[in-house]
Amino acid sequence: EASLALPRHLDPRVVALAHELARQAEDPRARVAATVRHLQAHYRYTLAPGAFRTDDPLAEFLFEKKEAYCEYFASAAVVFLRLQGVPARFVKGLSVGPQTDVGGGLHVVRESDAHAWVEAWIPGEGWVEADPTPPGQFESARGHASVLDRLWHRTRAALASAWNRLQARGPMAFLGWLFFTRVFASLI
Secondary structure, three states: OHHHOOOOOOOHHHHHHHHHHHHOOOOHHHHHHHHHHHHHHHOEEOOOOOOOOOOOHHHHHHHHHOEEOHHHHHHHHHHHHHHOOOOEEEEEEEOOOOOOEEEOOEEOOOHHHEEEEEEEEEOOOEEEEEOOOOHHHHHHHHOOOOHHHHHHHHHHHHHHHHHHHHHHHHHHHHHHHHHHHHHHHHHO
16 A cells, blocks of 8 residues: 555646556556656756756656656656556665776765665566666766776775774784785785
8 A cells, every 4th residue: 555655736747647658558567667668768867957946846857847866767657656556666775886896896885876766566576676767867977987096995995894804803813814815816
């Protein structure tokens, strides 16, 4: 029930658009795909959508601004899916990938790596993730770490790891680990 709940007031245009999307697909998985496709094709991702002027930011995003950041895309998808009878929930977390990789299996994750997407309940499959944010626009807005930036973060991570090992295990264990690491690294 909670995953089908809707706000008390919804702009009639939002309801009409959700019903239009529902007519394009009969089963829940197809409705998720149609909703994601619609949002990715008709709206633009930006980190600077400007101030919203109305009391209904969802309708303003969908019918006036037509550009915003991931939280608006995810909110729109949840409302659309719930209006189509597909249980859905808003998810917010971190997007980790090549843009956060500093090498050696280490990732530097910043506030700018926060991202929102949705999960929809598909009978027989359970909760399935879907990301309605246009992927190319999302990635290009985030940028990639430079070689120098990656080296700096990798060095900081190595120093933090060494400091933690020293604090947790004491100087003798730390020196043993350091010696073993140096000898092993020279053999490779």
